[in-house]
Amino acid sequence: MSSAVIDVVGIGNAIVDVIAHADERFLAAEGLALGAMTLIDAERAESLYRKMGPATESSGGSAGNTMAGIASLGGTGGYIGKVRDDLLGEVFRHDITAIGVRFETPAATSGPGTARCLVMVTPDGQRTMGTYLGACVDLSPGDLDAALIGAAQVTYLEGYLFDPPKAQVAFRTAAAIAHRAGHRVALSLSDPFCVGRHRAAFRELVAGEVDILFANEAEICSLYETDDFEQAAAAVKGHVAVAALTRSAHGSVILADGAAHDIAAVPVARVVDTTGAGDLYAAGFLYGLTRGLALPICGAVGSLCAAEIISHVGARPEGTLSGLVKAAGLL
Amino acid sequence: MSSAVIDVVGIGNAIVDVIAHADERFLAAEGLALGAMTLIDAERAESLYRKMGPATESSGGSAGNTMAGIASLGGTGGYIGKVRDDLLGEVFRHDITAIGVRFETPAATSGPGTARCLVMVTPDGQRTMGTYLGACVDLSPGDLDAALIGAAQVTYLEGYLFDPPKAQVAFRTAAAIAHRAGHRVALSLSDPFCVGRHRAAFRELVAGEVDILFANEAEICSLYETDDFEQAAAAVKGHVAVAALTRSAHGSVILADGAAHDIAAVPVARVVDTTGAGDLYAAGFLYGLTRGLALPICGAVGSLCAAEIISHVGARPEGTLSGLVKAAGLL
Numbered sequence: 336m337s338s339a340v341i342d343v344v345g346i347g348n349a350i351v352d353v354i355a356h357a358d359e360r361f362l363a364a365e366g367l368a369l370g371a372m373t374l375i376d377a378e379r380a381e382s383l384y385r386k387m388g389p390a391t392e393s394s395g396g397s398a399g400n401t402m403a404g405i406a407s408l409g410g411t412g413g414y415i416g417k418v419r420d421d422l423l424g425e426v427f428r429h430d431i432t433a434i435g436v437r438f439e440t441p442a443a444t445s446g447p448g449t450a451r452c453l454v455m456v457t458p459d460g461q462r463t464m465g466t467y468l469g470a471c472v473d474l475s476p477g478d479l480d481a482a483l484i485g486a487a488q489v490t491y492l493e494g495y496l497f498d499p500p501k502a503q504v505a506f507r508t509a510a511a512i513a514h515r516a517g518h519r520v521a522l523s524l525s526d527p528f529c530v531g532r533h534r535a536a537f538r539e540l541v542a543g544e545v546d547i548l549f550a551n552e553a554e555i556c557s558l559y560e561t562d563d564f565e566q567a568a569a570a571v572k573g574h575v576a577v578a579a580l581t582r583s584a585h586g587s588v589i590l591a592d593g594a595a596h597d598i599a600a601v602p603v604a605r606v607v608d609t610t611g612a613g614d615l616y617a618a619g620f621l622y623g624l625t626r627g628l629a630l631p632i633c634g635a636v637g638s639l640c641a642a643e644i645i646s647h648v649g650a651r652p653e654g655t656l657s658g659l660v661k662a663a664g665l666l
Numbered sequence: 667m668s669s670a671v672i673d674v675v676g677i678g679n680a681i682v683d684v685i686a687h688a689d690e691r692f693l694a695a696e697g698l699a700l701g702a703m704t705l706i707d708a709e710r711a712e713s714l715y716r717k718m719g720p721a722t723e724s725s726g727g728s729a730g731n732t733m734a735g736i737a738s739l740g741g742t743g744g745y746i747g748k749v750r751d752d753l754l755g756e757v758f759r760h761d762i763t764a765i766g767v768r769f770e771t772p773a774a775t776s777g778p779g780t781a782r783c784l785v786m787v788t789p790d791g792q793r794t795m796g797t798y799l800g801a802c803v804d805l806s807p808g809d810l811d812a813a814l815i816g817a818a819q820v821t822y823l824e825g826y827l828f829d830p831p832k833a834q835v836a837f838r839t840a841a842a843i844a845h846r847a848g849h850r851v852a853l854s855l856s857d858p859f860c861v862g863r864h865r866a867a868f869r870e871l872v873a874g875e876v877d878i879l880f881a882n883e884a885e886i887c888s889l890y891e892t893d894d895f896e897q898a899a900a901a902v903k904g905h906v907a908v909a910a911l912t913r914s915a916h917g918s919v920i921l922a923d924g925a926a927h928d929i930a931a932v933p934v935a936r937v938v939d940t941t942g943a944g945d946l947y948a949a950g951f952l953y954g955l956t957r958g959l960a961l962p963i964c965g966a967v968g969s970l971c972a973a974e975i976i977s978h979v980g981a982r983p984e985g986t987l988s989g990l991v992k993a994a995g996l997l
Binding site: 355356384385387388389390391392393394403421422423426429430431433434647648649651653654 | 687721734
């Protein structure tokens with residue numbers, strides 16, 4: 336049974352990004368790990384925001400960014416995640432539906448406000464994040480739209496969703512629905528510290544439920560508790576059908592069917608803000624995969640999408656990615 | 667008495683921008699005049715937002731952008747404008763104070779929410795705006811901080827402020843305070859349709875109270891009801907000590923002391939979004955003026971700041987303008 340009518344459904348933390356420039360001294364003074372995501376509570380979010388420079392607000396969330404990328408490429412998709420019925424929740428819903436992604440998870444009508452991620456971009460373009468999960472903690476298996484998941488070629492799970500307590504159960508439930516429908520399950524490891532917080536659960540999920548794994552060097556090394564990328568890559572091989580391992584400026588490696596494909600990064604004039612680089616790589620990759628393209632082409636589309644996103648502030652595409660991909664001759 | 671301790675105080679509509687890409691067909695269907703600002707009510711703002719593409723939110727407001735520019739250049743400043751005590755109001759306050767601008771106007775605790783401007787950027791980089799004035803309509807003479815205005819070398823008035831009913835009175839009061847302190851009054855005409863709505867009041871203000879006038883071609887032509895820029899320029903000459911007339915890619919003309927200085931525009935690789943171009947020109951110009959620079963240099967600093975703002979999405983500087991100006995050898 337493989338009656339997929341949409342390309343990808345993403346499940347993740349529904350977050351609005353608050354993006355500002357900052358220097359490394361500020362991050363050190365605030366005790367934030369450079370380049371990583373730190374979970375913060377409402378009070379800390381408020382105090383950190385007070386100290387941050389002028390900011391812009393835009394919809395984010397790792398899987399949300401990926402779905403926006405897939406829609407911008409011309410793919411079809413849905414999104415499942417929890418906002419509150421407040422202004423930021425409206426902003427999130429507007430932005431993801433405006434680009435054509437189905438998003439019908441009901442907003443929470445009580446409890447904490449819509450999640451926000453304080454993104455601090457250092458002069459090298461790297462982003463460091465403090466996330467207040469807010470309404471995301473309310474996502475539960477009851478929020479899953481089984482028909483939507485069953486209709487998607489790929490169900491894409493954001494690793495960050497292991498942090499809100501009830502979401503892990505939703506995760507496994509979604510994977511089971513996808514597999515019952517004869518479709519594939521993809522997972523992004525999201526962040527090395529997130530992997531560290533939930534290592535056993537991630538390993539179990541990767542080995543048992545994941546068909547396509549996305550991870551960067553730090554994340555895959557964290558999963559297998561090694562400092563050596565080659566070792567980590569060797570370890571993941573037997574566990575998933577496809578592993579796409581991203582290496583920043585060094586491109587990516589795709590491991591599948593015993594083969595390894597090296598994919599070059601697409602150079603950009605200036606790295607402005609790396610927020611969303613991994614999310615958009617996944618968007619390009621999954622878009623290619625759902626079009627039946629060869630894995631090296633999927634990787635090349637991913638690299639191109641990542642290059643677009645790091646050349647401006649913000650984690651959602653500024654132009655239409657389909658045009659870029661066509662111009663590059665990849666479709 | 668000329669005991670100025672800050673460079674510029676700006677008075678304007680305190681607005682959060684909601685910026686999206688749109689095509690000209692969409693604007694025509696919505697009945698919005700291309701490149702202009704249309705006032706809309708809360709209901710229309712909601713319906714227009716629903717139809718707009720994915721957006722980013724950032725603090726705006728013409729005079730607010732100018733003050734952010736002056737602070738980014740290393741100048742000192744204050745801002746007077748009305749927000750509501752809501753999330754967008756907090757965002758506006760955060761962003762302008764984070765860059766070092768004094769903003770102490772109390773937020774409204776009842777009435778309409780913080781103003782928002784729906785900015786639609788067409789593929790040519792031009793912006794078309796629909797503004798819901800919200801809490802701005804509550805700005806009244808009682809909100810003026812006389813000590814702040816008295817301490818500023820220049821009091822900068824945003825023409826858009828003629829739209830909310832009580833603000834015109836606040837405008838004249840502020841001008842009187844500035845002149846009593848022996849300081850100068852600057853005015854930006856803001857928008858040709860805004861000029862059309864308040865032509866008589868603007869002419870009276872320009873002739874009676876304004877020392878430094880900023881206008882683009884369409885605005886100065888609207889003020890003097892002519893289609894001919896040269897005619898409009900000739901008309902303004904006798905009325906203000908300094909007129910800085912901007913002409914987009916054709917640079918600007920500064921009229922003062924019977925002389926006319928032609929200032930070149932600073933070329934940019936790609937015009938991404940012209941939102942804030944006039945505001946940032948004014949920032950650079952006033953920064954130069956308060957440093958005692960010659961008028962052609964003031965204009966050149968203005969051109970450089972305008973070039974920075976049109977090379978990215980959003981009306982507030984992304985980097986630090988002082989570095990740009992130093993690198994260009996203008997300081």
